[in-house]
Amino acid sequence: MDMTEIKRALEETFGAVKDAQNKSADEIRAELKALADKIQGQDVSLIDLGQKLAGLSENGRRETRADSIGEYFVKSDAFKGIQGGNSNSARARVTLEGDQLKAVAPIYESIDPNQFPVPSQYIPTIRGPGVNTIWVRDMLPQGQTSSNMIEYPQEKAAQLNADYQIEGQLKAQSDLSFEMKQAPIVTLAHWILASRQVLDDVPQLQSYINTRMIYGLRMKEDAEILAGDGAAGHINGLIRQASAYVPTDALYNTADNVRMMMAQIQAQFYQPSMVVLNPLDWAALQLTKSVNGEYLFGSPLAPVSPRLWNIDAAATYAMPQGNALVGDGRQAMVWDRQALTVEVSREDSDNFRRNMVTILVEERLGLSVFAQGAFAYGPISKAVTPPVTAKKSS
Known part of the structure; x- marks a missing residue:
């Protein structure tokens, strides 16, 4: 008896085989036992066969495994006939129809067909990247303005000639000169397009985007406050307004x-309150050791926070490696015209028709430096020249 006859016998007893999927294991077993007398002399266990047809394992549980087309073919009587030499034909053909097609697993590239389709695992948490924790802006005073330009006097030169007065002679004269400086209020901004549906369905994503956009703007803000080029519409950064420092000894380290x-700043009667370094220069300092191999700036087990000569140090990649800025932060000010804001709008280009939203992060600010002598910028470490390896004579 082939599979078609067995299937027909089963259908005559309790209906179409596909309906067995809705029956319990006990119901199927009971009906198969009633069918046993009807089919005699077959070398097959009807209970096992029925369970397989109904998608049940021996313990009565549903099985989701399905044969691939290849497996179905090699199990067919047609193939077995050729394999055993019992067939006069040199070909074996198997036709799959209806429910038989549904029972065969699909073929999908190199994935095991018995494991497909497999639902993907969804990780709902968005893990943010590392972020900077020290900002140059936070080392300076903050101010508010309602204008688009800050004008202020900056001391240009000072001659302080206080002295004794001899009776009848003129008293000593000093002189101070100033020049007017301008600090334009500039706009820093960037935007991103996002799907409205995604933001509605995943509120965490909107929060993440807002946070990342704000962080990106702060990175630009810090770089401009430190090293802005002073071009039209740009911030004139601290480095460009600082007095130059030139090392006086080639053996000086960082x-x-x-x-x-x-000391250069103190000679102008200002009090240094901030140091800005490149993170690689700070790392080189931390690796400094004594002749006995002991770390001088903390240790791997007890690291110290960035601090030099009792003043705070900021380590940022906005500072060129091998250079540093030292200054009296009280002699500069960051002016806020518009605090950092986040706006979301559908009224941008064709956003409404495309179900997109534009997320804009923007701020307006300026920087004033009241005394050039209050800041110093220059090299702090000499360049390392790779050793030259002498060529071996042949």
Whole structure:
């Protein structure tokens, strides 16, 4: 008896085989036992066969495994006939129709057909990247303005000639000169397009986008406050407005040069309150050791926060490696015309028709430096020249 005859016998007993999927294991077993007397002399266990047809394992549970087309073919009587030499034909053909097609697993590239389709695992949490924790802006005073330009006097030169007065002679004269400086209020902004449906369905995503956009703007803001080029519509950064520092000793290391920059500022009667370094220069300082191999700036087990000569240091990649800025932060100010804001709008281009939204992050600010001598900028470490390897004579 082939599979078609068995299937027909089963259908005559309890209806179409596909209906067995809705029956319990006990119901199927009971009906198969009633069918046993009807089919005699077959070398097959009807209980096992019925369970397989109904998608049940021996323990009565549903099985989701389906044969691939290849597996179905090699199990067919037509193939077995050729394999055993019992067929006069050199070909074996198997036709799959109706429910038989549904029972065969699909073929999908190199994926195991018995494992397809497999639902993907969804990770709902969005993990943000690392972020900067020290900002140059936070080391300076903050102010508010309602104008688009800050004008202020900056001391240009000072001659302080206080002295004794001899009776009958003129008293000593000093002189101070100023020049007017301008700090334009500039706009920093960027935007991104996002799907309205995605933002509605995943509120966490909108929060993440807003946070990342704000962070991106702060990175640009910090870079401009430190190293803005002063072009039209740009911030004139601290580096461009600082007095130049030139090392006086070739043997000075980073810490030595930072201390000498502090001394240069103190000579102008300002008090250094901030140091800005490149993170790689700070790392080089942390690796400094004594002749006995002991770390001088903390240790791997007890690291110290960025601080030199009792003043705070900010480590940022906006500072060119091998250079530093030292200054009296009280002699500069960041002016806010428009605080950092986040706006979401559908009224941008064809957003309404495309179900998109534009997320805009923007701010307006300016920077004033009241005394050029209050800041010093220059090299803090000499360049390392790779050793030259002598060529071996042949």
